[in-house]
Amino acid sequence: MRILYHFWILPACRKVRLALNEKGLNYDLAVEKPWEHADSLLALNPASEVPVLKDENGSVIADSQAICEYLEETYQDVKLMPEEIAEKAEVRRLIAWFDRKFQTEVTDNLVDEKVLKRLTRTGTPNTAAIRAGHHNIHYHLDYISFLTERRNWLAGEELTYADLAAAAQISAVDYLGDVPWEQHPSAKVWYSRIKSRPSFRPLLADNLPGMPAPPHYADLDF
Incomplete structure (x- = not known):
């Protein structure tokens, strides 16, 4: 059986x-x-990091992007990466934007401070970091709006790993109720589209005991 350690x-x-x-x-x-x-x-x-995928064939792959590249090359019935080289480069650029830039500037300052510090018992939330996360998220949502006002999805006409990387980050922050959707309607429309996909339903069912998600988190109509 295929197992995702997460x-x-x-x-x-x-x-x-x-x-x-x-x-x-x-x-x-x-x-x-x-x-x-x-x-x-x-x-x-050995890095003691998740995710790690153990595939049905026994292969073990660590690192989220390595796993996604493996899945793309191994299971090609559904493609999440374009064929054209320049389009692939754009998808990878946006993956890096969200995996690294959004993670550092927003997620680390909100999810790490509000959730992971509590779970790991490594101190109290840093209010300055939380303020920075609340400030930084606006220009990331502005950038999503900029892209989706010019493209069907973030990297082009089709859904790609760029959209999945962005939605993964934003959904973690949205679980805390810290995404200012009303100030970014175009970004909200994009997120509503991806949030409504069947692939997203298991994420909307996530629940941390003692820290429930806000009502809109699992509401497809916000």
């Missing part, structure tokens, strides 16, 4: 879940808490 709130894990779901691949989820450095996780990935 932790539910981490965007890298969410991106891979979306990719597996879009490709219609069955899999089981195994929760790992990477900060605990469990021997079971270290045996799969």
Whole structure:
């Protein structure tokens, strides 16, 4: 059986879940808490990071982008990467934007401070970091609006890994109710489209005991 080792709130894990779901691949989820450095996780990935995918053929792949590239090359019935070289480069550029830039400027300042610090018991939330996350998210949503006002999806006419990377980050922040949707209607329309896809439904069912999502999180109409 295919197994994805993950932790539910981490965007890298969410991106891979979306990719597996879009490709219609069955899999089981195994929760790992990477900060605990469990021997079971270290045996799969010496970096003690998730996601890690163990495929049906026994292959073990770590790192969200490595997993997505593996899935794209191995399971080609549903394509999430364009064929043309320049279009592939644009998808990869946007993946890096969200995986690195959005993660550093927004997610680390909101999800890490509000959720992961609590779970790992590594201190109280840094209010300055939270303010920075709330400030930074606006220009990222503006950029999503800029792209989707000129394209059907973020990287072009078709849904790609760029959309999955962006939605994974934003969905983690949206679980906290920290996305100012009303100030960014074009970004909201894009997110509503991807949020309404069947691949997204398992993410909308995520629930952290003691920290429920706001009512709009699972509402397809916000």
